[in-house]
Amino acid sequence: MTRAGKLCLALLLTISGTTGCWNLKEPDQLAFVLGTGLDLTKDGQLQISLQVAIPSGAGGGQESGGGTKKQSFLVLSTTGKNVYDAFPKLQAQLSRNMFFGHRRIILIGQRLAEHGIDNQLDVFLRHPQAELRSKLYIVKNGQAKDILSAESIFEPFSATELFHEQATLGLKSNYIWNILSDALCPGLQPMLPAVELTDPNQIVYMGSALFNKQEGLKLSGFLDAKESFYANWITGKITDYTLTYFVKQGNGTVSLKLHSLGRRIRVKRMDKQRIKIDVLLSGAGDIAENNTNLDPTKRQDFQIIQDELRDSTRKSVQQLIEKVQKQCKTDIFGFGESVHQQYPSMWKTLGHDWNDTFPKLDVSVRDDLRFKHSGETNSSVKSML
Amino acid sequence: MMKLSGSQLVWIIVTEVVAIIWINITPAVLISKQDSWISILVAGCIGAALTFLVVHLSMLHPHQTLAQFSRALLGKWLGRLIVLPYLFAWYTLSAYLLRGFPDFLKPILIDRTPLWIIMLLLLGLMVYLPYSTGITGIGRFCEIVGPIMVFVLVISFIINAGNANWHHLLPVYADTGWENIVKVSIRPAYWFAGPFTLLVIVAFMKNPRKALQKSMIGIGITVVMAVTATLMVLMIFGPNLAAKIRFSYFIYVRTIDILDFVQNLDIFVIFIWVFGVTAQLSLYLFVATYETAQLFQVKNWRKIIWFSIPGIFIMAILIPDETIIAAYDKLWVSVIFPVCGIGIPLLLWLVTVIKRKLAY
Numbered sequence: 001m002t003r004a005g006k007l008c009l010a011l012l013l014t015i016s017g018t019t020g021c022w023n024l025k026e027p028d029q030l031a032f033v034l035g036t037g038l039d040l041t042k043d044g045q046l047q048i049s050l051q052v053a054i055p056s057g058a059g060g061g062q063e064s065g066g067g068t069k070k071q072s073f074l075v076l077s078t079t080g081k082n083v084y085d086a087f088p089k090l091q092a093q094l095s096r097n098m099f100f101g102h103r104r105i106i107l108i109g110q111r112l113a114e115h116g117i118d119n120q121l122d123v124f125l126r127h128p129q130a131e132l133r134s135k136l137y138i139v140k141n142g143q144a145k146d147i148l149s150a151e152s153i154f155e156p157f158s159a160t161e162l163f164h165e166q167a168t169l170g171l172k173s174n175y176i177w178n179i180l181s182d183a184l185c186p187g188l189q190p191m192l193p194a195v196e197l198t199d200p201n202q203i204v205y206m207g208s209a210l211f212n213k214q215e216g217l218k219l220s221g222f223l224d225a226k227e228s229f230y231a232n233w234i235t236g237k238i239t240d241y242t243l244t245y246f247v248k249q250g251n252g253t254v255s256l257k258l259h260s261l262g263r264r265i266r267v268k269r270m271d272k273q274r275i276k277i278d279v280l281l282s283g284a285g286d287i288a289e290n291n292t293n294l295d296p297t298k299r300q301d302f303q304i305i306q307d308e309l310r311d312s313t314r315k316s317v318q319q320l321i322e323k324v325q326k327q328c329k330t331d332i333f334g335f336g337e338s339v340h341q342q343y344p345s346m347w348k349t350l351g352h353d354w355n356d357t358f359p360k361l362d363v364s365v366r367d368d369l370r371f372k373h374s375g376e377t378n379s380s381v382k383s384m385l
Numbered sequence: 386m387m388k389l390s391g392s393q394l395v396w397i398i399v400t401e402v403v404a405i406i407w408i409n410i411t412p413a414v415l416i417s418k419q420d421s422w423i424s425i426l427v428a429g430c431i432g433a434a435l436t437f438l439v440v441h442l443s444m445l446h447p448h449q450t451l452a453q454f455s456r457a458l459l460g461k462w463l464g465r466l467i468v469l470p471y472l473f474a475w476y477t478l479s480a481y482l483l484r485g486f487p488d489f490l491k492p493i494l495i496d497r498t499p500l501w502i503i504m505l506l507l508l509g510l511m512v513y514l515p516y517s518t519g520i521t522g523i524g525r526f527c528e529i530v531g532p533i534m535v536f537v538l539v540i541s542f543i544i545n546a547g548n549a550n551w552h553h554l555l556p557v558y559a560d561t562g563w564e565n566i567v568k569v570s571i572r573p574a575y576w577f578a579g580p581f582t583l584l585v586i587v588a589f590m591k592n593p594r595k596a597l598q599k600s601m602i603g604i605g606i607t608v609v610m611a612v613t614a615t616l617m618v619l620m621i622f623g624p625n626l627a628a629k630i631r632f633s634y635f636i637y638v639r640t641i642d643i644l645d646f647v648q649n650l651d652i653f654v655i656f657i658w659v660f661g662v663t664a665q666l667s668l669y670l671f672v673a674t675y676e677t678a679q680l681f682q683v684k685n686w687r688k689i690i691w692f693s694i695p696g697i698f699i700m701a702i703l704i705p706d707e708t709i710i711a712a713y714d715k716l717w718v719s720v721i722f723p724v725c726g727i728g729i730p731l732l733l734w735l736v737t738v739i740k741r742k743l744a745y
Binding site: 008011125132133175177180181186340345 | 506510555622626636642648
């Protein structure tokens with residue numbers, strides 16, 4: 001009996017040696033995909049583009065020796081019936097196996113976004129080796145492929161730059177799973193960051209793209225960078241921002257570095273069917289520039305600047321909410337979700353035609369912005385001249 | 386004689402149940418959405434009650450396993466007959482797990498390795514423990530693996546706390562209602578109670594009087610872990626996305642990203658999980674073979690292992706696809722558990738009580 005046991009142990013050891021090696025792939029056998037781009041071509045076909053790293057071109061340090069600089073990445077693209085259908089065709093152009101574990105971004109071109117992206121999202125979650133930590137962007141006025149091919153500044157790849165850009169902008173992460181979670185939430189419409197390729201081939205963050213999921217996740221409009229800031233503030237997706245506004249009494253502009261932004265959405269029940277939304281925005285900021293005649297170190301002037309700030313912010317936020325209600329008609333602020341959370345019984349009736357209710361909603365905005373630090377100077381330099 | 390200490394019993398229970406947390410979250414989220422953590426909590430209470438029944442029954446017959454005391458209670462034939470559904474349950478469960486785990490593992494980690502090689506490896510490990518040391522070895526193994534698994538779970542909760550959004554848990558209760566919450570809790574409640582292995586292993590305890598206390602501690606640890614895991618999954622994905630992800634706890638681990646540096650912890654979690662699954666498989670094999678030996682009154686129960694192993698392996702290989710696994714799952718919840726986990730133990734308990742009353 002012990003002999004049989006020993007024999008089994010020996011057999012086991014041999015088997016254990018064989019399990020792992022089947023998947024052996026050295027890094028030099030892999031083509032690292034850093035970005036995926038989805039577009040709709042002019043004749044209505046789905047076009048998939050990949051940004052693939054070329055390690056020998058991306059290697060830092062050695063280039064200083066001069067000579068021709070090798071391209072650090074390659075952009076492949078082809079059309080397919082769906083996203084995965086394109087992969088064999090793309091693989092055919094490469095001698096190394098495509099590897100998606102390090103994909104940083106997913107880009108969606110404007111034409112495809114207008115057509116609706118609900119059919120394109122499944123693969124990013126279903127595939128067992130899917131990379132969930134990719135971030136998503138919409139490409140305004142252009143194709144995802146162009147962004148992937150664009151020259152980058154600091155890093156060898158535009159994909160990595162775009163990945164880090166969101167944090168630089170103070171945005172909370174927009175990973176693919178965050179977006180899917182938003183898209184599946186009944187009282188909320190997804191809002192995705194958008195980029196644009198400007199004239200001298202430069203990638204610029206331009207704001208947000210709004211979607212309407214009732215129509216198959218179709219693009220319903222764009223917000224510019226400032227509007228996006230307010231929208232992200234209301235949804236709690238941004239941590240800091242720089243705001244500049246005009247102070248009438250001081251006849252000049254003040255710039256403010258805002259941080260620790262917060263928000264609270266309260267639903268007030270007016271009667272059986274009517275509700276009112278109350279948005280309270282909070283945050284603190286430091287004065288970074290002051291071109292007014294006022295001196296923020298003085299109590300009175302400080303109050304004027306702060307009041308003006310609160311006033312102008314409230315107006316801007318109100319304008320934005322009205323614009324979204326009237327023009328886009330999609331509840332990107334998640335007011336519906338707030339109703340759902342605070343008055344679940346009302347949501348059962350209101351939820352059915354929330355898209356019709358949202359444009360008519362009565363929304364009031366309050367803000368509670370505070371100055372923490374007024375900077376290193378007292379009154380503006382200009383007032384001493 | 387094989388012996389089991391009190392803390393070993395605790396960790397056997399924890400290992401057995403924690404290892405299947407990830408398959409039990411999504412079915413609950415599908416129906417009770419953001420309230421599924423309440424469902425899991427209710428399930429924990431029901432599970433504790435079911436465990437109480439089984440352990441209490443075992444404690445009435447100290448140092449006797451199911452096959453031994455059922456024969457003593459119900460006579461030679463009926464007593465044997467009653468063990469058969471258990472044997473069916475344990476053997477098929479081993480096959481189900483032996484196939485289910487590699488099926489889960491293969492696409493995400495080692496998609497080119499043939500399935501049967503992974504299964505053979507697991508099979509080897511699953512034989513080794515019970516064959517070499519029996520329940521003592523399994524107990525010792527769980528005493529090491531259980532705390533590690535709990536530790537890994539806790540770490541996974543802590544490091545993803547930054548991504549969690551408690552708003553996803555609202556509104557509490559209003560959307561679901563008690564009816565749905567309780568309905569959903571039945572299935573996890575059965576898994577919390579475990580596949581009635583306690584009917585056998587309590588008999589090996591050094592101090593059987595402590596069995597009840599220890600098994601309740603085990604269930605307690607498990608329920609806390611399962612409820613927290615459900616809460617975290619909900620707070621990360623929101624109830625709507627969590628309902629779409631089949632192995633939501635596993636995908637939850639994949640979303641961990643600290644400073645763009647600590648990532649891909651799923652590999653680490655799987656590595657630990659294999660221990661848990663091995664412990665589970667060994668336990669089922671031990672219980673099944675030991676009871677088979679008792680049933681046929683074979684002196685050396687270890688011999689049974691050599692007969693049962695090919696059977697389990699062939700059953701596992703023959704499972705054609707995942708839909709069968711789903712059907713088997715349904716069979717457990719609708720037939721096997723109510724019969725083996727509630728019906729028969731209740732019957733045996735009644736007979737025990739009546740017989741003792743009559744004896745006085």
